Amino acid sequence: MPDAVDAVDPPPPRRKPKPARREIGGRPMKPSTLMMGYGYDPALSEGSLKAPIFLTSTFAFENAAAGKRHFEGITGLREGGAEGLVYSRFNGPNQEILEDRLAVWDGAEDALTFSSGMTAICILMMAYCGQNDVIVHSGPLYAATEGFVAKVLSRFGITYLDFPAGATRAELDAVLAKARAQAEAQGGKVAMIYLESPGNPTNALVDIEAVSDARDAAFPPAQVAAGGSTQECPIAIDNTFLGPLWQRPLEHGADIVAYSLTKYVGGHSDLVAGSIAGAKRWMDPVRALRNTMGGIVDPNTAWMLLRSLETVELRMQRAGENAAKVCAFLQGHPKVEGLGYLGLISDPRQQDIHDRHCLGAGSTFSLFIKGGEAECFAFLDNLTIAKLAVSLGGTETLASHPASMTHLSVPQARKDMLGITDNLVRISVGIEDADDLIADFAQALEHV
Numbered sequence: 001m002p003d004a005v006d007a008v009d010p011p012p013p014r015r016k017p018k019p020a021r022r023e024i025g026g027r028p029m030k031p032s033t034l035m036m037g038y039g040y041d042p043a044l045s046e047g048s049l050k051a052p053i054f055l056t057s058t059f060a061f062e063n064a065a066a067g068k069r070h071f072e073g074i075t076g077l078r079e080g081g082a083e084g085l086v087y088s089r090f091n092g093p094n095q096e097i098l099e100d101r102l103a104v105w106d107g108a109e110d111a112l113t114f115s116s117g118m119t120a121i122c123i124l125m126m127a128y129c130g131q132n133d134v135i136v137h138s139g140p141l142y143a144a145t146e147g148f149v150a151k152v153l154s155r156f157g158i159t160y161l162d163f164p165a166g167a168t169r170a171e172l173d174a175v176l177a178k179a180r181a182q183a184e185a186q187g188g189k190v191a192m193i194y195l196e197s198p199g200n201p202t203n204a205l206v207d208i209e210a211v212s213d214a215r216d217a218a219f220p221p222a223q224v225a226a227g228g229s230t231q232e233c234p235i236a237i238d239n240t241f242l243g244p245l246w247q248r249p250l251e252h253g254a255d256i257v258a259y260s261l262t263k264y265v266g267g268h269s270d271l272v273a274g275s276i277a278g279a280k281r282w283m284d285p286v287r288a289l290r291n292t293m294g295g296i297v298d299p300n301t302a303w304m305l306l307r308s309l310e311t312v313e314l315r316m317q318r319a320g321e322n323a324a325k326v327c328a329f330l331q332g333h334p335k336v337e338g339l340g341y342l343g344l345i346s347d348p349r350q351q352d353i354h355d356r357h358c359l360g361a362g363s364t365f366s367l368f369i370k371g372g373e374a375e376c377f378a379f380l381d382n383l384t385i386a387k388l389a390v391s392l393g394g395t396e397t398l399a400s401h402p403a404s405m406t407h408l409s410v411p412q413a414r415k416d417m418l419g420i421t422d423n424l425v426r427i428s429v430g431i432e433d434a435d436d437l438i439a440d441f442a443q444a445l446e447h448v
């Protein structure tokens with residue numbers, strides 16, 4: 001007599017996932033809708049509404065011919081590339097769903113995830129730079145990114161030129177002309193223009209459209225397509241501070257957008273991860289290097305990020321509203337010298353860039369307290385709700401003192417140039433009650 005297990009119908013044969021729909025009634029679905037299910041078919045996971053965490057290092061082929069077909073695709077012996085999953089250093093189901101959903105936010109064709117923002121940035125740069133090449137970058141950059149360019153890539157003969165975040169078209173043309181000459185003298189190419197906007201911790205914005213125009217003028221696309229002497233020079237941008245909600249750089253001429261997902265996207269200060277997104281042709285060399293080196297985000301963190309993405313719009317909206325209220329209070333305070341907040345820009349050129357590129361003012365800003373380090377420390381040591389910690393973009397409010405913490409090792413002359421003064425406190429506003437936060441800042445300022 002068959003037992004209960006034998007009596008169960010045999011499982012249906014493996015099938016392809018349902019095609020993911022991106023529009024309804026002729027209307028494209030918004031990212032906030034797509035975050036709940038896009039890229040995942042419950043029927044492939046026993047009907048589980050949410051994607052399970054796939055903890056496996058390798059994936060079984062249906063038969064030997066399928067294995068052969070896969071490797072023919074990988075090695076280029078068969079056109080169309082490889083389908084399906086084979087080994088977890090390359091990809092896995094959680095990471096694939098996450099990459100599909102991240103691409104949605106930036107309107108990108110493809111995305112890649114990494115174990116940290118820095119892994120994403122380092123592998124991206126290594127994928128595009130060869131020996132004797134030149135990188136042109138905006139300044140300031142996140143300190144570890146600047147360090148990677150200046151101290152690590154330089155070991156392979158790669159040099160750099162930087163320009164201030166607010167550079168005009170004329171200044172951009174000049175730096176690209178200089179970079180071309182430098183590359184020719186070194187026997188390399190201008191490999192990449194790398195931006196960070198707004199810059200950390202000053203919030204200075206880069207004119208992405210002007211950079212794109214300057215790049216197209218310096219390396220005319222038609223000449224590049226015809227295989228002329230110049231080569232493609234992608235524009236990559238670190239969009240950690242405003243993305244994915246408040247700035248969509250691919251719409252303004254950037255080719256590749258990079259993130260520390262540790263910040264707003266993860267959003268709960270409980271994970272470390274990174275990503276890049278852009279057209280597939282820009283992603284492919286980076287994917288190939290990631291396949292070789294490793295560095296993909298792990299399945300558990302990818303799952304946490306899928307959960308985070310369901311609320312990223314809500315969290316960022318609330319944090320943005322809170323920051324506007326907090327800054328309105330701080331702006332007129334007698335102990336406050338000024339604010340580096342994108343909702344209260346005083347420079348008309350920066351305001352123009354903000355108007356053209358940004359959909360919000362963010363929730364991370366600089367607070368300049370009257371005085372110096374001692375006054376800032378008194379303020380920080382008396383905060384009750386806000387925690388004294390580096391990082392940003394979490395549900396909780398964080399405050400730090402860049403001059404003595406994240407930027408301590410930056411030479412004084414460069415700090416002066418970048419406006420990283422002793423009286424600067426960086427604040428990342430979270431999603432607490434805005435009036436509670438204002439009360440906390442008010443009482444901490446009384447101790448200054």
Ligand SMILES: Cc1ncc(COP(=O)(O)O)c(C=O)c1O
Pocket residue numbers: 116117118119142196200238240241259260261262272273274391
């Ligand atoms: C603007 C920016 N980019 C990149 C990074 C690096 O990201 P991760 O810490 O996830 O490696 C950070 C981290 O603070 C950052 O603020």
